[in-house]
Amino acid sequence: MNNLFLNRRSVRKFKDRKVEEEKINKILEITLTAPSGRNRKPWDIIVVNKRELINKIADARPEAISFLKTAPLAMVVVMDLESGTAIADGAIIASYIQLAAELEGLNTCWGHAFEKINLKGENVEEKIREVLNIPENKNILCTIGIGYGDEDKEPHDIKNLPMNKVHFNKY
Known part of the structure; x- marks a missing residue:
């Protein structure tokens, strides 16, 4: 199995090191090929x-x-819910961001925002919308922290994959 998928783990602590512009551009080039x-x-x-x-x-x-x-870098995935596939397409593009970052030797962590209310009872999307000047007709799916990880995570062990979650021809 490709090490890209085994090694990609959510990292919640990042080094104080800027992500190089060329790496950001490569992430975006890969990401923008995502299907929708x-x-x-x-x-x-x-x-x-x-x-x-x-x-x-x-x-x-x-x-x-x-x-x-x-995280020295974040990418925020914004959706237009006028499209019936917006949530799925947003999840796909977010996954592409994470995998492309891994290819560039970076680590990531997804933070869900869509329809979330924080512990203070505030709408998370509205709070992010205000910070980034996102139009009212758009929704925020997630934020993705990106950077050089400052914690060690073991790769996924192929022997421990949840194969019981896979069904052939019927449930």
Whole structure:
């Protein structure tokens, strides 16, 4: 099995090291090849590399996305729900971001935002929308923290894959 998939793990602590612009560009080049329903591409990606903005995004849902406080880079996946495939297409593009970052020797962690309410009772999407000036007719699927990991995670063990979750021809 390809090491890309075995090695990709969610990392919630990042080194204080800037992600190089050429790596960001390579991630975007790969990511923008992602498939979408009828090739509509009902998503946008906001690349955030300003510390104060990343911290404000993290504050939108500190109980779940505080890992952004150490990430030198975040990408926010925004969806246009006018498309019936927007949520699936957003999840696909987010996965592409994570795999492309792994190819560039970086680590990532997904933070869910869509329809989430934080522990203070605040709408997470609205909080992020305010920080990044996202139009009202768009929804935020997730934030992805990206950087050089500052924690060691073992690769997935192929012997421990949940094969009981796989069904052939019937449930």
